[in-house]
Amino acid sequence: MPKITMREAISQALMEEMDRDPTVFIMGEEVGVWGGTYAVTKGFYDKYGAMRVKDTPIAENAIIGGAIGAAMVGQRPVAELMTINFGFSAMDYIVNQAPKLHYMFGGQFTLPLVIRAVGGGGRQLGATHSQTPDAVFAHFPGLKVVSPGTPEDAKGLLKSAIRSNDPILFIEHATMYQVRGEVPEGEYTIPIGKSKVQRAGKDVTIVTYCKGLELSMKATEELSKEGIEVEVVDLRTLRPLDMEPVLESFKKTNRAVVVEEGWKSYGVGSEIVSRIYEEAFDYVDAPIIRVAQKEVPLPYNRTLEQAALPQVADITAAVKEVLK
Amino acid sequence: MKKEQQLDLYYQMVLIRRLEERGAELYQQGKIGGFMHLYIGQEAVSTGLIAAREARDRVITAYRDHGVALNCGVSANEVIAELLGKTTGMSKGKGGSMHMADTSKNLWGGHAIVGGHLPIAAGLAIGDQYAGNDNVTICMFGEGATNIGYFHEALNIAKTWNLRVLWVCENNQYGMGTTVERASAVTDIRQKAEGYGMKNGQVDGMDVMKVYDAAQDALEFVRKNSQPFLLEIDTYRFRGHSMGDPERYRKQEEVKKWQENDPIGIFNKQLLEKKVATKKVLDEIEARVEEEIAKAVEFAEASPEPAMEELYTDIYAD
């Protein structure tokens, strides 16, 4: 299987879908002439032209609201938020319009819409530009939230998202575009709403996604040297949440650590832990630990920022703690 | 304008230029992180503008803020320390390049959500109106920010409520890689004020004295009439949007053409021609700046990193 970067995987997914379906088009800030601020759409403008690769003004409401409208009349827009933080400027459209319009009008309107958003911290961008607010968006029924952690998943999930008839927020991580991984040759898709075991193990279950997956996989390598075999379940989709592989793994290991980059309070981990307690209480051998971001807005200073973000060492420590 | 003040403006412009050139080096060395947006080419704008304010007038701007901070009277020491993320920076190293504020200098930030600070600027003016003073809030932003809803909501309330805001649009021709005509329905930005019945003006931003004069008139208008005013200042950024911009969207010839209009070069020539200063005096200013920047870098590098406890300070005031 060919090994490609996350950037290439996302780029390929977009290109393949644009080639197969003329209703697919891209709109966002600097997606065209600039080639995408993370170079994901480099070359697209020359290949597809200004109608299909629309450079927008700095106007997040017009981007998301406009994409919703175009989707309602049957096009398949892929709207891009330069970063997920700018999504807050279009919050009404993302959480209050897109997730509601199908339901509220009795299924008359369909929104085959993808919002691609770049999230995550670790680049010293300061408090307003570094967030991982995935849980906020996952709170809203009617919106699907996907956040892949490998190039293979990114490509397959994005292709499914574009073909889906529902509004989907597709969250990428700003520090993961260079991550390399094998992807299947040729055409493939990966279903939305399916968690996946990314590493088999018997001692502890780590539940995670996106950046948390990268960190967790590193932690498992270290732990493996000490004879601790961790099973890693990657959620891949936060809503709808697929708990099956999580519960299956937990029933085997009876111990779990949940890893996410966002804040701990009211976070993804809170949801996962509750669901395990609700659905597999009899299998719990130790309190489940959440590894997450410290409860502070992220500072600019590099040392402080890194201290606030979850690290590999936090994960290995948590795994050892649940094994005590 | 008095000779001393003219020389001071020259000093400020050179200070901004050298600080940022040094900043670019420190960035390349990995000592500065995050996004850093240079003001090089635009120095005459904030220098002329802020020279015209009273100390009680507030200033609020976007992330391209190093020059604005220096013009407001923040020291090079503190600016570079903030860039290096040190405790001696104005925001204790928590804000970085994009978030420079110093309330003691009436500088209210450094804001990195495009257009986000415009309603806040209106709010500063609401506060002053409520307090019954005649302070003016000077709010600076790029032309790209005039396409987002924040701009329109803020201008509307400013005019409706007679707020003392001087809206300053720094039109440097590009919002990242997007030219004005690709993003804005009207390319004459000041026209947007007309839609709100707001007085407006336009000035060449490469000539610091012209900027100063226009800013003085605009500030007087705002203060006297308790009315907002929109001043468009035309300029150009010589460097990329931020560090690491591949600049595929513009031709180097275009940049070169604008560089012939270097605001520092223009002012240098004016000062010599009008015999305000000799070449020797201007050279001395340059030398003074070099020394000041070298010392500031030394100061910032020797300053302490914030302690780990700083992570948890300033989250809440209570």
Ligand SMILES: Cc1ncc(C[n+]2csc(CCOP(=O)(O)OP(=O)(O)O)c2C)c(N)n1
């Ligand atoms: C709400 C929001 N959307 C997008 C961005 C990303 N962004 C940062 S600066 C910028 C361009 C702004 O252009 P302009 O207002 O003209 O100011 P300039 O950079 O030219 O000084 C963009 C799109 C942002 N910071 N905030």
